[in-house]
Amino acid sequence: MGMTITExxxxxxxxxxxxxxxxxxxxxxxxxLANDIxxxxxxxxxxxxxxxKVFDREKIALVPDHFTPNKDIKSAEQAAQLxxxxxxxxxxxxxxxxxxxxxxxxxxxxxxxxPGDCIIGADSHTCTYGALGAFSTGVGSTxxxxxxxxxxxxxxxxxxMKFNYKGKLSKWVGGKDLILFTIGKIGVDGAxxxxxxxxxxxxxxxxxxxxxxxxxxxxxxxxxxxxIEPDEITEEYVHLRARHAYKFFKSDTDAKYVESYDxxxxxxxPQVAFPHLPSNVHPVSKASDITIDQVFIGSCTNGRLSDLxxxxxxxxxxxxxxxxxxxxxxxxxxVYRQAMEEGLIAIFLDxxxxxxxxxxxxxxxxxxxILAAGERCVATSNRNFVGRMGHVxxxxxxxxxxxxxxxxITGRITHPEEVAK
Amino acid sequence: xxxxxxxxxxxxxxxxxxxxxxRYLNSSDPEWLAAHCMEDIDADFVKAKKKxxxxxxxxxxxxxxSREHAPIAIKAAGISCVIADTFARIFYRNxxxxxxxxxxxxxxxxxxxxxxxxxxxxxxxxxKNQRSGHTFKFEPMPPFAQEIIAAGGxxxxxxxxxxxxxxx
Numbered sequence: 001m002g003m004t005i006t007e008x009x010x011x012x013x014x015x016x017x018x019x020x021x022x023x024x025x026x027x028x029x030x031x032x033l034a035n036d037i038x039x040x041x042x043x044x045x046x047x048x049x050x051x052x053k054v055f056d057r058e059k060i061a062l063v064p065d066h067f068t069p070n071k072d073i074k075s076a077e078q079a080a081q082l083x084x085x086x087x088x089x090x091x092x093x094x095x096x097x098x099x100x101x102x103x104x105x106x107x108x109x110x111x112x113x114x115p116g117d118c119i120i121g122a123d124s125h126t127c128t129y130g131a132l133g134a135f136s137t138g139v140g141s142t143x144x145x146x147x148x149x150x151x152x153x154x155x156x157x158x159x160x161m162k163f164n165y166k167g168k169l170s171k172w173v174g175g176k177d178l179i180l181f182t183i184g185k186i187g188v189d190g191a192x193x194x195x196x197x198x199x200x201x202x203x204x205x206x207x208x209x210x211x212x213x214x215x216x217x218x219x220x221x222x223x224x225x226x227x228i229e230p231d232e233i234t235e236e237y238v239h240l241r242a243r244h245a246y247k248f249f250k251s252d253t254d255a256k257y258v259e260s261y262d263x264x265x266x267x268x269x270p271q272v273a274f275p276h277l278p279s280n281v282h283p284v285s286k287a288s289d290i291t292i293d294q295v296f297i298g299s300c301t302n303g304r305l306s307d308l309x310x311x312x313x314x315x316x317x318x319x320x321x322x323x324x325x326x327x328x329x330x331x332x333x334x335v336y337r338q339a340m341e342e343g344l345i346a347i348f349l350d351x352x353x354x355x356x357x358x359x360x361x362x363x364x365x366x367x368x369x370i371l372a373a374g375e376r377c378v379a380t381s382n383r384n385f386v387g388r389m390g391h392v393x394x395x396x397x398x399x400x401x402x403x404x405x406x407x408x409i410t411g412r413i414t415h416p417e418e419v420a421k
Numbered sequence: 422x423x424x425x426x427x428x429x430x431x432x433x434x435x436x437x438x439x440x441x442x443x444r445y446l447n448s449s450d451p452e453w454l455a456a457h458c459m460e461d462i463d464a465d466f467v468k469a470k471k472k473x474x475x476x477x478x479x480x481x482x483x484x485x486x487s488r489e490h491a492p493i494a495i496k497a498a499g500i501s502c503v504i505a506d507t508f509a510r511i512f513y514r515n516x517x518x519x520x521x522x523x524x525x526x527x528x529x530x531x532x533x534x535x536x537x538x539x540x541x542x543x544x545x546x547x548x549k550n551q552r553s554g555h556t557f558k559f560e561p562m563p564p565f566a567q568e569i570i571a572a573g574g575x576x577x578x579x580x581x582x583x584x585x586x587x588x589x
Binding site: 038049072075141154188364 | 434436438439442443444446447448449461462480481484485486487488489490493507509510511514515518519563565574575576577579580583
């Protein structure tokens with residue numbers, strides 16, 4: 001019987017010919033990741049265990065991105081702990097403020113996560129790297145502490161689900177809309193403990209940055225990982241940036257799936273997730289009477305160059321509505337620089353947007369755009385839970401960057417078509 | 422292990438932002454986290470909880486972020502165990518790794534109401550609700566997870582294993 005790409009990667013990393021769903025394995029890791037919120041607990045556990053050194057200084061990434069540049073003394077202490085550890089153990093992939101970015105935008109961009117890798121990260125959106133054809137999943141800090149010592153992690157081989165997308169995507173519709181649509185159909189636990197295999201002609205022609213946005217939110221359906229078979233688009237993205245050898249795995253045609261979905265997405269509108277769950281999804285045309293106070297364009301979901309290009313194409317020559325704040329946060333230093341060189345930053349500033357240095361910031365209610373009671377925000381990020389971006393009586397609407405930009409201009413949730421020239 | 426306590430009851434999809442809001446994640450001190458546990462969905466929780474109390478909830482408890490601060494906050498708040506229909510997978514892993522007992526038992530999770538006195542016997546795999554008089558059986562955790570808990574958490578399990586391998 002055949003195996004899926006996830007099963008093949010896991011089999012290779014635990015030294016077995018094949019693995020099956022439900023099997024418990026110890027897999028060799030190509031990368032352990034943690035950030036300024038999750039690394040402190042991992043470092044405490046590492047030190048409490050009396051460990052003297054990390055298993056491989058080149059297979060650990062520490063990215064202080066959540067509350068940085070530090071918002072208060074406590075978060076500065078956490079970042080300082082990360083820095084001390086990185087210096088002591090000579091961690092190769094430590095990124096200081098000024099070179100860092102939102103981790104799940106940064107690591108693919110820098111060629112540190114690659115096809116065929118087996119990756120854990122103490123951050124739930126670690127599932128993003130499935131877009132490259134890697135097995136990558138979010139874990140807790142203690143898992144990362146153990147991983148940093150042993151270079152291994154325990155996994156239960158997940159059951160496999162298949163999502164097949166056919167048809168042609170409309171203008172203004174991309175990876176974010178596909179994943180919101182999917183979560184809307186299956187719910188926030190629709191893929192609990194399982195792998196989401198994203199396939200079909202729509203995925204095969206989907207640009208890499210859209211694939212990253214799509215896989216980023218697999219966790220929002222409860223998935224253990226989301227994954228896309230690597231192809232020419234993958235090769236084009238990774239071949240110049242790869243920092244280590246990589247390998248393409250493909251699912252066998254007779255691989256087994258516990259559930260399969262087949263959707264024709266032709267004529268699908270941009271999707272919006274209403275408060276307070278990512279599964280509360282409606283087409284944007286059903287949201288057009290909802291007024292807003294803030295727009296956030298950024299995050300590990302949609303803070304990449306293609307997102308900023310999309311937003312700028314709509315904001316160009318327009319102004320952000322009176323009494324609305326539009327906060328744009330390029331996800332990495334490189335995205336920031338490219339946006340500047342392409343003139344996108346000037347367009348944002350001309351339109352009346354605030355443009356900030358890379359950080360997760362407002363996505364998790366950290367800083368740089370916290371909401372007051374009763375305020376509504378259109379965000380390109382990934383979670384709209386109660387209180388996620390501020391006051392428990394604030395509301396978050398999740399959408400793609402084009403919808404976010406269009407909404408900033410009108411002050412209500414808006415289909416990009418309405419304002420595009 | 423046996424527990425007896427009063428139940429706090431929640432619904433589906435209790436997420437980690439509700440268990441411990443991100444604005445408190447600028448510290449990982451368990452006491453600090455416990456002092457803010459559940460405050461956005463249940464402002465009374467912190468005042469009302471007593472050592473040994475239990476949390477009962479429905480589907481997908483602990484969904485959202487990977488923050489280990491969530492099970493740490495619950496454990497440090499003195500909660501003896503969480504009973505739910507299902508748990509989000511990272512929360513499930515984290516709870517095992519830090520030694521917070523969690524039980525998947527949809528029937529008990531449905532039966533338990535806020536304020537019920539509940540008895541749990543982890544070894545026997547039974548839950549008794551004193552109010553309703555019902556007793557529920559649950560599947561014990563997988564043996565691998567039990568080994569981790571018996572060792573006192575993932576770190577001790579890993580260090581024991583490494584010591585054994587070093588002797589070989």
